[in-house]
Amino acid sequence: MWWWKRRKQGQTREQDLAREIRDHLALEAEERTESGVAPREARYAARRAFGNTTLAAELTREVWGWAWWDRLKQDVRYGLRMLRKSPAFTAAAVLSLALGIGANTAIFSIIHAVLLRPLPFPDPERLFSIHETESGTLGSSEGLPVSALHFKTWQKEFRSFERIALLGWESLNLTGTGEPLRLDVERVSASLFPLLGVQPPLGRNFLEEEDQPGHDHVVILSHSLWRSRFQSDQGIIGRKIMLDGRAFEVVGVLPAGFRAPWLDTVDLWKPFAIRDDELSPIGDFNYDCLARLKKGISPDRALAEIKVVQNSIARTIPERIELGAVLTPLGDETTAKSREGLWLLLAAVGTVLFIVCINIANLLLARATVRRRELAVRAAIGASRARLCRQMLTESLTISALGGGAGLVVANSALGLILAHAPATIPRLDEVRLDSTVLLFAFLISAVTGIVFGFLPAWRLSQAAPQDALKSDARTTSGSRASGRLRRLLVGCEVGLCTVCLALAGLLMHSFYRLIHVDRGFAVERILNLNLALPSTRYPDMPARTRFVRRLLDQAQQLPGVVAASVSNRELLSGEGSNNFVTLQGTKVPLLERPLVDFRCISPGYFRTFGIPVVQGRVFDEADVHHRVAVLSAKTARMLWPGQNPIGRHFRLGDEESPLAEVTGVVGDVRGTTLDKLPNPTVYLPYWQRDRSDMVLAVTTAMDTAAIRTALRDEIHKLDAELPVPALRTMEQVLDRAVAPRRFQLTLVLLFGVTALLLATMGIYGVVSYSVAQRRAEMGIRMALGATAGDVRRLIVRQGLAPVTAGWAVGVLGALAVARLVRSLLFETGAADQVTLWVVSGIVLLVAAAACYLPGRRATRIDPIAALRYQ
Numbered sequence: 046m047w048w049w050k051r052r053k054q055g056q057t058r059e060q061d062l063a064r065e066i067r068d069h070l071a072l073e074a075e076e077r078t079e080s081g082v083a084p085r086e087a088r089y090a091a092r093r094a095f096g097n098t099t100l101a102a103e104l105t106r107e108v109w110g111w112a113w114w115d116r117l118k119q120d121v122r123y124g125l126r127m128l129r130k131s132p133a134f135t136a137a138a139v140l141s142l143a144l145g146i147g148a149n150t151a152i153f154s155i156i157h158a159v160l161l162r163p164l165p166f167p168d169p170e171r172l173f174s175i176h177e178t179e180s181g182t183l184g185s186s187e188g189l190p191v192s193a194l195h196f197k198t199w200q201k202e203f204r205s206f207e208r209i210a211l212l213g214w215e216s217l218n219l220t221g222t223g224e225p226l227r228l229d230v231e232r233v234s235a236s237l238f239p240l241l242g243v244q245p246p247l248g249r250n251f252l253e254e255e256d257q258p259g260h261d262h263v264v265i266l267s268h269s270l271w272r273s274r275f276q277s278d279q280g281i282i283g284r285k286i287m288l289d290g291r292a293f294e295v296v297g298v299l300p301a302g303f304r305a306p307w308l309d310t311v312d313l314w315k316p317f318a319i320r321d322d323e324l325s326p327i328g329d330f331n332y333d334c335l336a337r338l339k340k341g342i343s344p345d346r347a348l349a350e351i352k353v354v355q356n357s358i359a360r361t362i363p364e365r366i367e368l369g370a371v372l373t374p375l376g377d378e379t380t381a382k383s384r385e386g387l388w389l390l391l392a393a394v395g396t397v398l399f400i401v402c403i404n405i406a407n408l409l410l411a412r413a414t415v416r417r418r419e420l421a422v423r424a425a426i427g428a429s430r431a432r433l434c435r436q437m438l439t440e441s442l443t444i445s446a447l448g449g450g451a452g453l454v455v456a457n458s459a460l461g462l463i464l465a466h467a468p469a470t471i472p473r474l475d476e477v478r479l480d481s482t483v484l485l486f487a488f489l490i491s492a493v494t495g496i497v498f499g500f501l502p503a504w505r506l507s508q509a510a511p512q513d514a515l516k517s518d519a520r521t522t523s524g525s526r527a528s529g530r531l532r533r534l535l536v537g538c539e540v541g542l543c544t545v546c547l548a549l550a551g552l553l554m555h556s557f558y559r560l561i562h563v564d565r566g567f568a569v570e571r572i573l574n575l576n577l578a579l580p581s582t583r584y585p586d587m588p589a590r591t592r593f594v595r596r597l598l599d600q601a602q603q604l605p606g607v608v609a610a611s612v613s614n615r616e617l618l619s620g621e622g623s624n625n626f627v628t629l630q631g632t633k634v635p636l637l638e639r640p641l642v643d644f645r646c647i648s649p650g651y652f653r654t655f656g657i658p659v660v661q662g663r664v665f666d667e668a669d670v671h672h673r674v675a676v677l678s679a680k681t682a683r684m685l686w687p688g689q690n691p692i693g694r695h696f697r698l699g700d701e702e703s704p705l706a707e708v709t710g711v712v713g714d715v716r717g718t719t720l721d722k723l724p725n726p727t728v729y730l731p732y733w734q735r736d737r738s739d740m741v742l743a744v745t746t747a748m749d750t751a752a753i754r755t756a757l758r759d760e761i762h763k764l765d766a767e768l769p770v771p772a773l774r775t776m777e778q779v780l781d782r783a784v785a786p787r788r789f790q791l792t793l794v795l796l797f798g799v800t801a802l803l804l805a806t807m808g809i810y811g812v813v814s815y816s817v818a819q820r821r822a823e824m825g826i827r828m829a830l831g832a833t834a835g836d837v838r839r840l841i842v843r844q845g846l847a848p849v850t851a852g853w854a855v856g857v858l859g860a861l862a863v864a865r866l867v868r869s870l871l872f873e874t875g876a877a878d879q880v881t882l883w884v885v886s887g888i889v890l891l892v893a894a895a896a897c898y899l900p901g902r903r904a905t906r907i908d909p910i911a912a913l914r915y916q
Contacts, residue, residue, distance in 0.1 A: 142448025145398035147455025248297030261318035290582025441499020449491030537852030544856025550798035568656035662710030834905035845897030
């Protein structure tokens with residue numbers, strides 16, 4: 046090893062230097078002896094003539110160029126000896142740093158994988174997502190999904206992109222290979238995988254001719270589906286599998302490491318093959334679009350081209366419309382919903398580490414008083430201020446290195462816990478690991494931390510006058526007023542930072558409380574949800590699907606314990622659903638200026654199942670099967686007929702060619718998409734009026750939901766043995782999934798806030814305790830002169846709370862400023878929420894008062910006579 050060779054060379058060189066000095070002294074003594082000087086006197090004279098041998102050796106080492114390394118080793122060894130002499134201080138400092146550095150490393154590893162690491166595709170900076178914009182009812186600042194009709198025009202007109210691809214989601218039932226299985230399927234243009242630079246290791250990509258209706262019965266399997274369902278069969282290529290009763294040929298298997306981070310789990314990929322019914326004249330905005338820029342083309346130039354094409358498309362539409370587009374880097378598109386929350390976590394955990402630094406700096410300042418005489422002696426025998434400062438910084442860096450090493454162990458354990466409880470909505474979590482970049486971050490943050498908490502004590506000690514320190518008595522030495530002011534200033538800083546952390550945690554907690562207690566408009570207790578998809582081969586038309594739904598509802602309602610059962614086309618709290626324009630009878634309004642509403646296809650028992658109240662009129666029932674009827678939410682009724690009775694009125698869902706529907710009732714508003722958004726205007730239609738192959742069965746039970754699961758699955762299999770029955774979910778689970786991202790942020794920020802409070806409390810207690818110990822004689826004199834125990838306690842608490850109060854006040858102002866930056870993470874909670882600020886202020890001040898009271902109580906037990914005798 047190179048370092049072993051260098052060590053051997055160094056040892057040889059040291060031996061040569063020592064031998065040369067000995068030979069020189071011996072030769073000089075021999076010459077003096079020959080001139081008549083006694084041997085003993087000759088040796089002394091030779092040494093006097095040579096000078097300081099140690100200094101000569103050090104000067105020689107300077108010439109060698111490795112003196113700095115020797116000094117560093119000396120400083121490290123000396124620092125380790127000093128740390129060994131104070132095991133309590135060393136343990137407290139290393140453990141505090143391990144928690145702070147470990148937590149920062151764990152959170153940074155997530156941020157690095159999710160936000161900073163480029164997407165795992167060739168030239169990811171040239172990958173973009175395209176959204177459309179529209180000036181009418183559909184307009185959105187964030188853009189809309191893409192129209193399939195417009196995409197076909199883009200394929201012909203775009204020149205700035207190498208490739209563009211359209212994506213859309215659907216579900217299919219896999220049968221014929223064991224238990225029926227429902228798959229999440231992504232329809233994609235044949236250009237998608239070449240666009241991403243992905244080549245299946247087994248098989249091939251889609252061909253352009255396969256991206257046409259009638260030629261699209263080919264699929265590419267995800268690696269996980271190939272492994273779990275087909276046992277990694279190498280002969281799968283060319284085989285036929287049955288999806289919704291139709292045969293599809295497997296042409297490829299994707300790599301094991303392939304991930305589409307902008308999508309949820311995808312089991313299977315098939316060609317998009319745009320159908321004629323998806324080519325709406327004004328655009329059916331339902332799909333995603335990815336694009337790869339050509340080399341040398343800037344995003345601004347590409348966007349300008351898109352806008353020109355959009356303007357030409359708008360001129361072909363009879364309705365007056367302005368079309369635009371938004372071009373977003375794919376990496377930003379993927380992480381848009383997680384970015385702000387993750388940066389908030391890193392800021393919170395960084396604040397905790399800074400408080401750790403302040404605490405250790407305060408401890409070092411306290412130890413500095415005891416070490417003044419030691420450093421004064423070193424200064425008296427020739428050590429420069431720079432040398433002393435370097436020694437102190439080396440000790441600090443040694444502590445931070447030990448804390449950083451322990452922090453990596455903490456980070457590895459903490460990362461496992463965080464990932465186990467992280468919501469699935471955070472993308473790329475499977476890529477999180479402690480890689481070389483994260484290890485470099487841990488090294489850098491350890492070094493910076495050592496410098497941060499070691500600089501002030503080192504600077505203060507290096508500025509101390511050696512004469513004053515040597516004259517003082519180590520037993521009674523107290524810190525200077527400047528040193529005391531500095532420690533109090535540090536206490537105020539950590540209290541302010543702690544207040545900011547706790548205030549943010551309190552705001553998130555108040556926001557989360559409001560979110561989970563918001564008026565949802567529907568019940569969640571004892572309700573089971575089950576997603577089903579009817580294959581078109583066995584249920585080819587709407588009458589066949591309607592018959593199945595009726596039989597399913599009849600069988601479900603006859604099960605013991607079932608109170609109500611219903612079906613709908615979309616699960617509650619599953620995001621944006623189906624929507625369309627409303628045309629009132631007898632009105633002539635441009636289509637894109639008409640009201641836009643969500644619509645849900647439901648069975649009559651839907652409102653009873655979810656406890657949605659009927660406000661006016663009645664709910665449709667099976668007797669209305671031959672009539673066009675609908676039920677409106679209260680918000681929809683107010684929007685369409687403000688101040689009027691909507692019952693019996695008629696409207697069309699869509700354009701003038703759609704049939705008229707009669708309003709039979711009005712029900713309460715429901716937060717059906719997400720809890721943090723106001724209820725959307727919603728129209729409820731009977732399931733037999735809209736052709737849907739996918740549905741959600743919901744069952745309300747009078748008993749524990751676990752007792753009904755098996756019975757419900759058995760009834761479905763009796764109706765159709767080949768129909769996949771996925772896992773049933775309770776509405777509590779659905780609700781829990783909807784609030785999981787906010788709960789994750791709240792839990793971590795609250796944990797960091799409580800940690801900050803504990804660290805600040807330790808800092809306050811340490812500073813006040815040290816002050817009491819240094820002022821032992823003063824306390825004795827006060828009590829000897831008549832001060833009561835209460836007077837002494839009040840004095841110590843008042844002086845201890847002075848920097849705390851100042852830090853708290855600054856912290857509140859800082860919390861108000863920071864809270865405005867994260868306003869988007871709050872729900873119905875203002876940045877200046879008075880309840881939160883008062884509660885946090887009360888906690889901080891009460892805990893700080895307790896931390897000051899305990900040393901004050903101990904001070905009252907000082908015996909004045911003993912204190913004066915000690916002085």
